[in-house]
Amino acid sequence: MPDLLHLLLGILAYLAALLTAAWTWRHWHYRSYWLTIGYTLTAIGVRVTWRKVALGCGLTKKQHRWWFTVVPRAVVSTGLVKVRRRVQRVAVDVKPWMWLPLPTRYGWRVTVRLLEGQVPGDYADAAERLAHSWGVHAVRVSSPRPGRVVLAVTIRDPLVRLDTLPASGELLTVIVGKLETGGPWVIDFRTVPHWLNAGATQSGKSNLANVLIVGLAPQPVALVGFDLKGGVEFASYGPRLSALATDRAESLALLDDLVAMMLDRMGLCRAHGARNIWQLPAGLRPVPVVVLVDELAELYLMAGKSEKDEVARTSTALLRIAQLGRAFGIYLFLCGQRIGSDLGPGVTALRAQCSGRICHRVNDPETATMTLGDLDPAALLSARAIPAETPGVAIVASQDGQWYRARSFYVAEHIAEHAARIYAHLTPSWADLTTGAHRGEVTETDIPVLLDA
Ligand SMILES: Nc1ncnc2c1ncn2[C@@H]1O[C@H](COP(=O)(O)OP(=O)(O)OP(=O)(O)O)[C@@H](O)[C@H]1O
Ligand SMILES: [Mg+2]
Numbered sequence: 001m002p003d004l005l006h007l008l009l010g011i012l013a014y015l016a017a018l019l020t021a022a023w024t025w026r027h028w029h030y031r032s033y034w035l036t037i038g039y040t041l042t043a044i045g046v047r048v049t050w051r052k053v054a055l056g057c058g059l060t061k062k063q064h065r066w067w068f069t070v071v072p073r074a075v076v077s078t079g080l081v082k083v084r085r086r087v088q089r090v091a092v093d094v095k096p097w098m099w100l101p102l103p104t105r106y107g108w109r110v111t112v113r114l115l116e117g118q119v120p121g122d123y124a125d126a127a128e129r130l131a132h133s134w135g136v137h138a139v140r141v142s143s144p145r146p147g148r149v150v151l152a153v154t155i156r157d158p159l160v161r162l163d164t165l166p167a168s169g170e171l172l173t174v175i176v177g178k179l180e181t182g183g184p185w186v187i188d189f190r191t192v193p194h195w196l197n198a199g200a201t202q203s204g205k206s207n208l209a210n211v212l213i214v215g216l217a218p219q220p221v222a223l224v225g226f227d228l229k230g231g232v233e234f235a236s237y238g239p240r241l242s243a244l245a246t247d248r249a250e251s252l253a254l255l256d257d258l259v260a261m262m263l264d265r266m267g268l269c270r271a272h273g274a275r276n277i278w279q280l281p282a283g284l285r286p287v288p289v290v291v292l293v294d295e296l297a298e299l300y301l302m303a304g305k306s307e308k309d310e311v312a313r314t315s316t317a318l319l320r321i322a323q324l325g326r327a328f329g330i331y332l333f334l335c336g337q338r339i340g341s342d343l344g345p346g347v348t349a350l351r352a353q354c355s356g357r358i359c360h361r362v363n364d365p366e367t368a369t370m371t372l373g374d375l376d377p378a379a380l381l382s383a384r385a386i387p388a389e390t391p392g393v394a395i396v397a398s399q400d401g402q403w404y405r406a407r408s409f410y411v412a413e414h415i416a417e418h419a420a421r422i423y424a425h426l427t428p429s430w431a432d433l434t435t436g437a438h439r440g441e442v443t444e445t446d447i448p449v450l451l452d453a
Pocket of ligand 2: 205206207233294
């Protein structure tokens with residue numbers, strides 16, 4: 001008996017040591033733990049429980065199958081039902097075929113073959129149910145080819161804690177944060193020239209502008225700020241800004257300058273037979289300009305009737321820059337709490353020109369819809385579900401038609417200020433930027449023609 005007790009105690013001690021070792025490994029190097037033990041156990045668990053999970057999430061279908069089943073026969077005098085086993089056709093719940101789950105950095109991904117009559121939307125609808133069944137942070141559904149869906153599972157939210165901002169990249173490209181997939185969140189103005197950045201107050205809009213300032217400051221680009229909150233957001237980045245407007249009059253003058261600059265660049269391109277500044281010889285190519293607007297609504301708000309004209313001029317100028325700026329190296333990054341048509345008729349047209357969309361936490365569904373357009377409804381739901389505790393998290397949509405959950409790197413004001421100061425020597429002067437030699441070769445009257453062309 002004491003021997004048996006000893007043996008049991010030994011086994012228990014052995015198991016405890018094993019569990020402690022696994023726990024320590026998981027704690028100290030989660031990634032290697034996940035790729036070996038964690039993933040293997042999860043994959044087995046997912047495959048074993050798939051029928052139950054699929055059934056619970058409404059992803060099975062009734063199909064008739066030959067089945068070896070029990071059938072009741074006669075009732076005997078004692079009241080017992082006699083049964084017999086035989087093969088017969090019965091309706092059974094068939095689960096979708098699942099491939100082997102593959103490990104990813106933050107979870108796993110698995111391909112599932114759709115059953116007859118199923119569409120990827122059925123899986124998107126069930127994504128939340130699947131996430132709860134598996135006890136994971138999120139399940140994202142994509143369909144790389146007909147008849148298949150890929151379920152990408154993230155176990156824990158990878159956007160809760162982020163590393164620091166990496167070094168500045170290629171011209172006009174900044175890695176501003178991290179995507180939920182673990183990949184970098186890149187803003188590349190040459191691919192997507194104009195961006196809308198919306199979100200409720202304290203959702204992280206200005207932080208993203210700071211990230212851009214820090215990323216673009218070491219690059220040979222001109223930065224221009226519109227900050228109608230009296231300059232509270234951008235004034236301290238002055239050393240790296242070629243121009244800054246803090247009230248309506250300054251904004252109008254600055255927008256007029258930008259339109260004139262655009263016309264001048266058009267003239268230059270025309271003179272050299274180029275369609276855009278990137279086709280010009282390197283020596284002649286003008287400096288790209290990134291225009292950052294904090295709180296777009298301020299540009300459209302009218303205190304009285306007297307300002308109607310000014311607002312109309314602002315709206316036209318912004319729209320023109322959005323329509324033609326891309327070719328002539330003028331890029332817009334527009335931030336605002338609401339970027340809706342209630343601001344004025346020009347805003348809808350302006351929005352249509354901005355192919356880059358970023359929606360931080362929002363309070364109402366309309367803002368999400370306005371910002372993200374008619375994207376997948378799941379994107380809108382996801383935008384509304386961003387918690388206030390994670391500022392900087394946003395839904396990002398750009399040209400590839402995909403949407404991603406992402407989070408910007410945190411860049412405190414003093415870091416952006418520091419970057420603005422140390423790269424101040426790279427700031428082109430506004431006078432140099434706006435004194436064009438080709439003014440007059442293209443005039444404002446050419447713009448409608450160019451827009452139609
Ligand atoms: N990516 C981030 N990571 C961590 N904290 C962040 C991040 N982005 C923003 N924050 C925090 O949230 C606060 C509010 O951010 P921010 O000033 O960018 O919001 P906002 O949307 O511009 O608000 P408002 O509309 O009031 O100007 C910041 O002071 C910062 O502490
Ligand atoms: Mg702000």
